[in-house]
Amino acid sequence: xxxxxxxxxxxxxxxxxxxxxxxxxxxxxxxxxxxxxxxxxxxxxxxxxxxxxxxxxxxxxxxxxxxxxxxxxxxxxxxxxxxxxxxxxxxxxxxxxxxxxxxxxxxxxxxxxxx
Amino acid sequence: xxxxxxxxxxxxxxxxxxxxxxxxxxxxxxxxxxxxxxxxxxxxxxxxxxxxxxxxxxxxxxxxxxxxxxxxxxxxxxxxxxxxxxxxxxxxxxxxxxxxxxxxxxxxxxxxxx
Numbered sequence: 001x002x003x004x005x006x007x008x009x010x011x012x013x014x015x016x017x018x019x020x021x022x023x024x025x026x027x028x029x030x031x032x033x034x035x036x037x038x039x040x041x042x043x044x045x046x047x048x049x050x051x052x053x054x055x056x057x058x059x060x061x062x063x064x065x066x067x068x069x070x071x072x073x074x075x076x077x078x079x080x081x082x083x084x085x086x087x088x089x090x091x092x093x094x095x096x097x098x099x100x101x102x103x104x105x106x107x108x109x110x111x112x113x114x115x
Numbered sequence: 116x117x118x119x120x121x122x123x124x125x126x127x128x129x130x131x132x133x134x135x136x137x138x139x140x141x142x143x144x145x146x147x148x149x150x151x152x153x154x155x156x157x158x159x160x161x162x163x164x165x166x167x168x169x170x171x172x173x174x175x176x177x178x179x180x181x182x183x184x185x186x187x188x189x190x191x192x193x194x195x196x197x198x199x200x201x202x203x204x205x206x207x208x209x210x211x212x213x214x215x216x217x218x219x220x221x222x223x224x225x226x227x228x229x
Binding site for chain 2: 109
């Protein structure tokens with residue numbers, strides 16, 4: 001399987017707990033993106049990496065959110081002290097960094113439910 | 116501020132008919148416009164994409180029409196089939212710093228009826 005993979009696919013947690021999601025991009029894709037999608041809406045950008053460098057963060061990414069890509073391969077997204085408003089689908093996407101290759105390929109997502 | 120506006124919110128088309136979804140953008144720095152198809156519980160999958168230097172792109176039953184001066188683009192699905200029933204998102208992205216992420220429309224839920 002050469003697509004983007006995400007783990008876990010589903011996560012149920014209680015308010016106030018910390019959660020961590022993992023994304024494995026397509027091999028050799030330099031860029032890795034995180035998006036959040038709530039029910040009935042389009043995905044919204046959270047942050048992206050080029051190799052291990054985090055190049056941009058959305059204002060949606062509060063201090064409770066942190067993302068890492070330590071070796072330029074897989075990435076983790078951690079949410080601390082979860083709130084009910086964090087319930088959403090968290091999507092990861094990757095793309096190569098070459099001229100004319102803006103296409104982003106999405107993983108299946110991690111659906112988070114905060115009780 | 117919504118930078119990509121999509122309509123309609125939902126669409127019902129008979130099998131064999133033409134499905135048309137419209138989008139409009141504001142940011143002139145956008146230079147790549149993909150359409151994604153999403154089934155329930157799945158991530159978005161790239162369907163077709165266009166750059167503003169062409170007015171139309173066709174791949175099988177799917178066609179994008181692009182009007183640069185009006186800052187509008189649309190997806191046409193010919194001979195619509197029940198398997199096309201899904202949510203469709205238009206998106207836009209730019210190649211300069213600050214615009215290197217997808218901005219999505221709000222989505223169109225398409226239902227193809229027999």
